[in-house]
Amino acid sequence: MNRTFRKYHRQIAIILCFPLFLTVLTGMCFTIVHEWFHQRELGEFLLHIHTLEIIHLEKIYPLLNGLGLIGLLITGFSMTGLFRQRTDDTKSKAS
Numbered sequence: 109m110n111r112t113f114r115k116y117h118r119q120i121a122i123i124l125c126f127p128l129f130l131t132v133l134t135g136m137c138f139t140i141v142h143e144w145f146h147q148r149e150l151g152e153f154l155l156h157i158h159t160l161e162i163i164h165l166e167k168i169y170p171l172l173n174g175l176g177l178i179g180l181l182i183t184g185f186s187m188t189g190l191f192r193q194r195t196d197d198t199k200s201k202a203s
Contacts, residue, residue: 113183113186117180117183117184120180121180124132124177128177132156137154138155143154
């Protein structure tokens, strides 16, 4: 089971690498350009890239990013072992 989650986690991470990097980078650049340097036009351009409005994906892009991140969280948490059932090996060893 853990091997399956590792496989899915790796595949989702490879698929989401560029979209998430683009979202983070343009979000940071928008804040710097718009708030610090007060460049309205460049800020709007970065926002269009941030939401992929340039290629008319602004309605589905955030949903795909969100679903991908949820998938990464689920597979990542499952690999940590926090949700595994504990065996009673410690009780049998103590006896």
